[in-house]
Amino acid sequence: VKKNGKNGFQFFSNELDNQLLLRIELESDLRKAVKQNEFILYYQPQVRASSNEIIGVEALVRWNHPTKGMLSPGIFIPVAEETGLIYDIGTWTLREACKQMKKWHSAGGPLIPVSVNLSSRQFHQANLVEYIRDILQETGLEAKYLELEITESMMMDADLSTEILNKLNDFGVKISLDDFGTGYSSLSYLKLLPIHKLKIDRSFITDITQNTSDQAIVATIISMAKHLNMDVIAEGIETKGQLDFLTENACKEIQGYYFSRPLPATEVEETFFVPYRQ
Ligand code: C2E
Numbered sequence: 001v002k003k004n005g006k007n008g009f010q011f012f013s014n015e016l017d018n019q020l021l022l023r024i025e026l027e028s029d030l031r032k033a034v035k036q037n038e039f040i041l042y043y044q045p046q047v048r049a050s051s052n053e054i055i056g057v058e059a060l061v062r063w064n065h066p067t068k069g070m071l072s073p074g075i076f077i078p079v080a081e082e083t084g085l086i087y088d089i090g091t092w093t094l095r096e097a098c099k100q101m102k103k104w105h106s107a108g109g110p111l112i113p114v115s116v117n118l119s120s121r122q123f124h125q126a127n128l129v130e131y132i133r134d135i136l137q138e139t140g141l142e143a144k145y146l147e148l149e150i151t152e153s154m155m156m157d158a159d160l161s162t163e164i165l166n167k168l169n170d171f172g173v174k175i176s177l178d179d180f181g182t183g184y185s186s187l188s189y190l191k192l193l194p195i196h197k198l199k200i201d202r203s204f205i206t207d208i209t210q211n212t213s214d215q216a217i218v219a220t221i222i223s224m225a226k227h228l229n230m231d232v233i234a235e236g237i238e239t240k241g242q243l244d245f246l247t248e249n250a251c252k253e254i255q256g257y258y259f260s261r262p263l264p265a266t267e268v269e270e271t272f273f274v275p276y277r278q
């Protein structure tokens with residue numbers, strides 16, 4: 001409600017006010033969700049195209065909302081970023097992903113890394129490096145099994161990002177550039193920064209069987225990664241045709257619905273970990 005002079009109160013009526021109310025409700029629900037820990041991680045397998053072998057998983061957060069059901073990060077991560085709730089959500093996500101991966105390793109699962117997305121505010125958090133080190137220590141996961149996914153836009157402040165990435169690299173954490181090719185940034189940071197992997201964005205993959213520009217861009221990214229001694233993975237592969245283009249162009253690592261959607265941990269075990277089956 002909003003104040004309406006001497007007539008007391010009047011309910012919000014127009015579309016904009018409705019959106020504002022929804023936003024306020026979402027924010028208040030999100031605060032509760034952080035307190036009550038309503039989040040869950042799904043894991044999307046990354047596979048070697050030639051063998052279908054699992055080579056990693058990306059942790060993707062979901063919010064199990066008490067009345068609205070499972071909400072995707074696209075809905076709440078932007079609000080979490082704006083409000084600073086991302087610090088708590090991000091810390092939980094990192095710890096949970098490392099804990100799960102360590103659990104899998106200890107139980108005879110494949111020795112593969114987990115990728116965790118970092119938001120811009122998390123990346124610029126003053127104690128990021130220290131708390132990542134603490135989480136690794138606490139969970140017992142070796143640093144080389146943690147990959148952090150960052151985006152080009154976080155590299156805008158070259159000096160700061162160099163400092164952060166070098167520190168992370170020094171204790172063995174891997175860095176992937178997510179959504180590669182979609183940001184507005186120069187390529188020069190690729191030679192300055194310790195980046196281990198380029199993730200080709202889904203927007204270049206969607207029409208790749210027909211669109212010759214996408215084909216040229218993707219082939220160039222793959223070749224550039226190779227020459228820079230970086231790994232490269234394509235995301236958003238949904239069809240055999242897309243897969244064929246990538247394998248013909250020597251992109252060996254693949255992530256997408258064609259192989260698997262993001263799954264709860266137990267389903268990853270059942271579907272992808274041979275020692276867990278019996
Ligand atoms: P992203 O990092 O680019 O993650 C890939 C998104 O594409 C995921 O959506 C995934 O489910 C979806 N995807 C994977 N394969 C396919 C496919 O073959 N086709 C299609 N159409 N989509 C596919 P999701 O899980 O909804 O995540 C959306 C975004 O939310 C992520 O994009 C990431 O930017 C962000 N996000 C997710 N989890 C976290 C997190 O823990 N922390 C932060 N800061 N951001 C997160």
Ligand code: CA
Binds near residue numbers: 117149178
């Ligand atoms: Ca990602």
Ligand code: CA
Binds near residue numbers: 178179
């Ligand atoms: Ca991505």
Ligand code: CA
Binds near residue numbers: 201
């Ligand atoms: Ca994306």
